[in-house]
Amino acid sequence: SQQGEEDPQALSIQEGENATMNCSYKTSINNLQWYRQNSGRGLVHLILIRSNEREKHSGRLRVTLDTSKKSSSLLITASRAADTASYFCATDGAAGNKLTFGGGTRVLVKP
Amino acid sequence: DAGITQSPRHKVTETGTPVTLRCHQTENHRYMYWYRQDPGHGLRLIHYSYGVKDTDKGEVSDGYSVSRSKTEDFLLTLESATSSQTSVYFCATLNSDRAGDTQYFGPGTRLTVL
Numbered sequence: 001s002q003q004g005e006e007d008p009q010a011l012s013i014q015e016g017e018n019a020t021m022n023c024s025y026k027t028s029i030n031n032l033q034w035y036r037q038n039s040g041r042g043l044v045h046l047i048l049i050r051s052n053e054r055e056k057h058s059g060r061l062r063v064t065l066d067t068s069k070k071s072s073s074l075l076i077t078a079s080r081a082a083d084t085a086s087y088f089c090a091t092d093g094a095a096g097n098k099l100t101f102g103g104g105t106r107v108l109v110k111p
Numbered sequence: 112d113a114g115i116t117q118s119p120r121h122k123v124t125e126t127g128t129p130v131t132l133r134c135h136q137t138e139n140h141r142y143m144y145w146y147r148q149d150p151g152h153g154l155r156l157i158h159y160s161y162g163v164k165d166t167d168k169g170e171v172s173d174g175y176s177v178s179r180s181k182t183e184d185f186l187l188t189l190e191s192a193t194s195s196q197t198s199v200y201f202c203a204t205l206n207s208d209r210a211g212d213t214q215y216f217g218p219g220t221r222l223t224v225l
Contacts, residue, residue, distance in 0.1 A: 031211055042115075042201055042216030043154070050211065088153065092212065097142055097161070097205060098169070099214060103153040 006089060006105040014110050019076040021105040023089030024069075030092050032065055033099070034074050037086045046074075046087075079109045114138050115217035117202050123223045130189040132220050134202030136182075142205035143185040144169075144214065145177060147198040154201065160185055192224045 007022045023032070031050045035043040049056045049065045049072065056063045062075040076083055086106045090099040114137035124130050134143065142161055146154040146169075156169030158177040166177050174196060178186045189196055202217040 033211075033213060035214075035216075040219075042218050043203075043214075045213045045215070048211045048213060090214075097212060098144075098156065098159065100156075100170075101146075101154040103151065 006087070006102045008105060009103070010106040010108070012108045012110065013079055015079060015081055017079055019079050019083070019107050019109070021074050021087055021107070023072045023074070023102055025072075025089075025091045025102075026070065027091075027093070029067075032063075032072050033090045033092075034061075034063060034072075035088045035090060035101075037088065037104070039085070043088060076107075079107075081109050081111045083107060084109045115202060115204060115215055117200075117217040117220050119220060120218065121221045123225065124192055125225050126193055127191050130192050130222065130224075132187040132200055132202075132222070134185045134187070134217055136185075136202075136204050138204060138206070138215070139182060140204035140206060140215075141182075143179065144203040144205070145175070145185065145187045146201045146203065147171065147196075148201060148219075149198050157187065157200075192222075194224050196222065197224045198222060 005024050031048050033048045034046045037043045047058045047063050049063050060077045065072045086104040088101050088104045090101045116135045118133045144159040145157040148154050155171045157175050158169050160166045160179040176188045200220045203214040
Protein backbone atom coordinates (compact mmCIF):
# COMPACT_ATOMS: atom_id res chain seq x y z
CA SER A 1 0.00 0.00 0.00
CA GLN A 2 1.11 3.55 -0.56
CA GLN A 3 2.41 5.63 2.30
CA GLY A 4 1.45 8.88 0.60
CA GLU A 5 -1.91 9.58 -0.98
CA GLU A 6 -2.34 12.68 -3.10
CA ASP A 7 -5.50 14.63 -3.46
CA PRO A 8 -6.91 15.52 -5.93
CA GLN A 9 -5.93 12.88 -8.45
CA ALA A 10 -6.27 15.43 -11.24
CA LEU A 11 -6.42 19.20 -11.42
CA SER A 12 -7.12 21.52 -14.34
CA ILE A 13 -6.46 25.26 -14.06
CA GLN A 14 -5.86 28.30 -16.21
CA GLU A 15 -2.42 29.79 -16.64
CA GLY A 16 -1.75 32.32 -13.91
CA GLU A 17 -3.90 30.59 -11.32
CA ASN A 18 -2.53 28.80 -8.28
CA ALA A 19 -2.50 25.01 -8.00
CA THR A 20 -2.78 23.28 -4.66
CA MET A 21 -2.43 19.58 -4.04
CA ASN A 22 -2.34 17.61 -0.82
CA CYS A 23 -0.60 14.53 0.45
CA SER A 24 -1.52 12.39 3.41
CA TYR A 25 0.69 9.72 4.89
CA LYS A 26 0.38 7.06 7.56
CA THR A 27 3.55 6.61 9.58
CA SER A 28 6.17 8.83 11.17
CA ILE A 29 8.66 10.40 8.80
CA ASN A 30 12.03 12.10 8.81
CA ASN A 31 11.19 14.18 5.79
CA LEU A 32 8.70 14.52 2.97
CA GLN A 33 9.59 15.31 -0.61
CA TRP A 34 7.75 16.42 -3.72
CA TYR A 35 8.70 15.32 -7.22
CA ARG A 36 7.47 16.32 -10.67
CA GLN A 37 7.12 14.03 -13.66
CA ASN A 38 6.61 15.35 -17.14
CA SER A 39 4.92 13.01 -19.59
CA GLY A 40 7.23 10.21 -20.66
CA ARG A 41 10.07 11.30 -18.41
CA GLY A 42 11.61 10.36 -15.08
CA LEU A 43 10.78 12.09 -11.82
CA VAL A 44 12.56 15.28 -10.85
CA HIS A 45 13.04 16.35 -7.25
CA LEU A 46 11.37 19.64 -6.39
CA ILE A 47 11.60 20.24 -2.68
CA LEU A 48 12.25 18.48 0.63
CA ILE A 49 10.75 19.46 3.95
CA ARG A 50 12.00 18.01 7.20
CA SER A 51 9.69 16.75 9.92
CA ASN A 52 10.65 19.67 12.19
CA GLU A 53 9.79 22.25 9.52
CA ARG A 54 6.30 23.61 8.92
CA GLU A 55 6.74 25.54 5.69
CA LYS A 56 9.29 25.84 2.94
CA HIS A 57 9.55 27.92 -0.21
CA SER A 58 11.41 27.42 -3.45
CA GLY A 59 10.68 29.88 -6.24
CA ARG A 60 6.96 29.58 -7.03
CA LEU A 61 6.61 26.49 -4.85
CA ARG A 62 5.37 26.53 -1.28
CA VAL A 63 5.22 23.36 0.78
CA THR A 64 3.61 22.96 4.17
CA LEU A 65 3.85 20.05 6.55
CA ASP A 66 1.56 19.22 9.44
CA THR A 67 2.97 16.20 11.25
CA SER A 68 0.07 16.10 13.71
CA LYS A 69 -2.30 15.52 10.79
CA LYS A 70 0.25 13.57 8.78
CA SER A 71 -0.35 15.76 5.77
CA SER A 72 1.48 18.08 3.41
CA SER A 73 0.44 20.49 0.71
CA LEU A 74 2.20 21.76 -2.39
CA LEU A 75 1.20 25.14 -3.78
CA ILE A 76 2.34 26.29 -7.19
CA THR A 77 1.72 29.99 -7.58
CA ALA A 78 1.14 31.82 -10.88
CA SER A 79 1.07 28.57 -12.82
CA ARG A 80 2.47 28.28 -16.34
CA ALA A 81 1.74 25.85 -19.14
CA ALA A 82 5.16 24.32 -18.45
CA ASP A 83 3.92 23.29 -14.98
CA THR A 84 1.69 20.69 -16.65
CA ALA A 85 2.93 17.43 -15.14
CA SER A 86 2.22 14.84 -12.48
CA TYR A 87 3.29 15.66 -8.95
CA PHE A 88 4.19 13.04 -6.39
CA CYS A 89 4.84 13.22 -2.70
CA ALA A 90 7.31 10.78 -1.20
CA THR A 91 8.04 9.92 2.40
CA ASP A 92 10.96 8.16 3.96
CA GLY A 93 10.90 5.55 6.68
CA ALA A 94 13.03 5.15 9.76
CA ALA A 95 16.04 4.13 7.66
CA GLY A 96 15.75 7.24 5.52
CA ASN A 97 17.21 5.72 2.39
CA LYS A 98 13.99 4.32 0.92
CA LEU A 99 11.10 6.42 -0.29
CA THR A 100 7.45 5.51 -0.60
CA PHE A 101 5.60 7.41 -3.30
CA GLY A 102 1.96 8.35 -3.52
CA GLY A 103 -0.17 7.88 -6.61
CA GLY A 104 0.36 11.44 -7.83
CA THR A 105 -1.72 14.43 -8.87
CA ARG A 106 -2.00 15.19 -12.59
CA VAL A 107 -1.96 18.91 -13.17
CA LEU A 108 -3.05 20.46 -16.46
CA VAL A 109 -2.36 24.16 -16.91
CA LYS A 110 -4.33 25.57 -19.81
CA PRO A 111 -2.90 28.56 -21.68
CA ASP B 112 20.12 15.26 -14.47
CA ALA B 113 22.43 13.16 -12.30
CA GLY B 114 23.92 11.23 -15.19
CA ILE B 115 21.62 8.24 -15.05
CA THR B 116 20.98 6.29 -18.21
CA GLN B 117 18.78 3.28 -18.77
CA SER B 118 18.90 0.74 -21.55
CA PRO B 119 17.00 -0.25 -23.48
CA ARG B 120 14.49 2.59 -23.46
CA HIS B 121 11.79 0.46 -25.05
CA LYS B 122 11.44 -3.29 -25.27
CA VAL B 123 8.76 -5.68 -26.46
CA THR B 124 9.16 -9.29 -25.49
CA GLU B 125 7.14 -12.46 -25.21
CA THR B 126 5.87 -14.22 -22.12
CA GLY B 127 8.42 -16.61 -20.69
CA THR B 128 11.52 -14.94 -22.07
CA PRO B 129 14.25 -13.52 -19.83
CA VAL B 130 14.75 -9.75 -19.87
CA THR B 131 17.54 -7.65 -18.38
CA LEU B 132 17.31 -3.91 -17.92
CA ARG B 133 20.42 -1.87 -17.25
CA CYS B 134 20.90 1.27 -15.21
CA HIS B 135 24.17 3.20 -15.41
CA GLN B 136 25.15 6.18 -13.26
CA THR B 137 28.14 8.48 -13.39
CA GLU B 138 27.68 10.12 -9.95
CA ASN B 139 29.28 7.45 -7.80
CA HIS B 140 26.15 7.30 -5.65
CA ARG B 141 26.10 4.41 -3.21
CA TYR B 142 22.37 3.67 -3.26
CA MET B 143 20.49 2.63 -6.40
CA TYR B 144 16.86 1.66 -6.86
CA TRP B 145 14.54 0.00 -9.33
CA TYR B 146 10.88 1.04 -9.43
CA ARG B 147 7.96 0.16 -11.62
CA GLN B 148 5.24 2.65 -12.47
CA ASP B 149 1.73 1.55 -13.33
CA PRO B 150 -1.51 3.52 -13.65
CA GLY B 151 -3.26 3.75 -10.31
CA HIS B 152 -0.25 2.53 -8.35
CA GLY B 153 2.29 5.31 -8.57
CA LEU B 154 5.87 4.14 -8.18
CA ARG B 155 6.57 0.92 -6.37
CA LEU B 156 10.00 -0.19 -5.24
CA ILE B 157 11.18 -3.50 -6.70
CA HIS B 158 14.72 -3.85 -5.35
CA TYR B 159 17.43 -1.55 -4.18
CA SER B 160 21.17 -1.69 -3.61
CA TYR B 161 23.22 -0.10 -0.86
CA GLY B 162 26.60 -1.00 -2.32
CA VAL B 163 28.42 -3.33 -4.65
CA LYS B 164 26.96 -6.81 -4.23
CA ASP B 165 24.60 -5.51 -1.50
CA THR B 166 20.95 -5.61 -2.48
CA ASP B 167 17.59 -5.93 -0.77
CA LYS B 168 13.97 -6.48 -1.71
CA GLY B 169 11.39 -3.80 -2.08
CA GLU B 170 7.62 -3.83 -2.06
CA VAL B 171 7.09 -5.81 -5.30
CA SER B 172 10.16 -8.02 -5.71
CA ASP B 173 8.52 -11.30 -6.77
CA GLY B 174 9.60 -12.31 -10.27
CA TYR B 175 12.58 -9.93 -10.30
CA SER B 176 16.24 -10.25 -9.42
CA VAL B 177 19.01 -7.67 -9.39
CA SER B 178 22.76 -7.53 -9.46
CA ARG B 179 25.32 -4.87 -8.78
CA SER B 180 28.89 -5.83 -9.63
CA LYS B 181 30.12 -2.24 -10.03
CA THR B 182 29.12 1.00 -8.33
CA GLU B 183 27.92 2.48 -11.61
CA ASP B 184 25.75 -0.39 -12.87
CA PHE B 185 22.55 -1.89 -11.45
CA LEU B 186 20.83 -4.62 -13.45
CA LEU B 187 17.22 -5.72 -13.16
CA THR B 188 16.36 -9.17 -14.50
CA LEU B 189 13.00 -10.71 -15.19
CA GLU B 190 13.85 -14.40 -15.30
CA SER B 191 10.66 -15.36 -17.13
CA ALA B 192 8.62 -12.34 -18.15
CA THR B 193 4.87 -12.31 -17.61
CA SER B 194 2.22 -9.95 -18.95
CA SER B 195 1.76 -8.52 -15.44
CA GLN B 196 5.30 -7.18 -15.69
CA THR B 197 4.34 -4.88 -18.55
CA SER B 198 5.20 -1.52 -17.05
CA VAL B 199 7.51 1.45 -17.12
CA TYR B 200 10.65 0.81 -15.11
CA PHE B 201 12.66 3.57 -13.49
CA CYS B 202 16.09 3.46 -11.99
CA ALA B 203 17.12 6.00 -9.36
CA THR B 204 20.14 6.87 -7.26
CA LEU B 205 20.33 8.55 -3.88
CA ASN B 206 22.17 11.77 -3.31
CA SER B 207 22.89 12.62 0.30
CA ASP B 208 23.93 16.12 1.30
CA ARG B 209 23.20 18.70 3.97
CA ALA B 210 19.82 19.40 2.42
CA GLY B 211 18.78 15.80 2.86
CA ASP B 212 18.50 12.56 0.90
CA THR B 213 16.98 13.02 -2.54
CA GLN B 214 16.64 10.63 -5.44
CA TYR B 215 17.62 11.20 -9.04
CA PHE B 216 15.75 9.27 -11.68
CA GLY B 217 16.66 7.86 -15.04
CA PRO B 218 14.45 8.39 -18.11
CA GLY B 219 12.67 5.04 -17.78
CA THR B 220 12.30 1.84 -19.79
CA ARG B 221 8.94 0.96 -21.27
CA LEU B 222 8.58 -2.82 -21.25
CA THR B 223 5.76 -4.65 -22.99
CA VAL B 224 5.32 -8.38 -22.41
CA LEU B 225 3.04 -9.99 -24.98
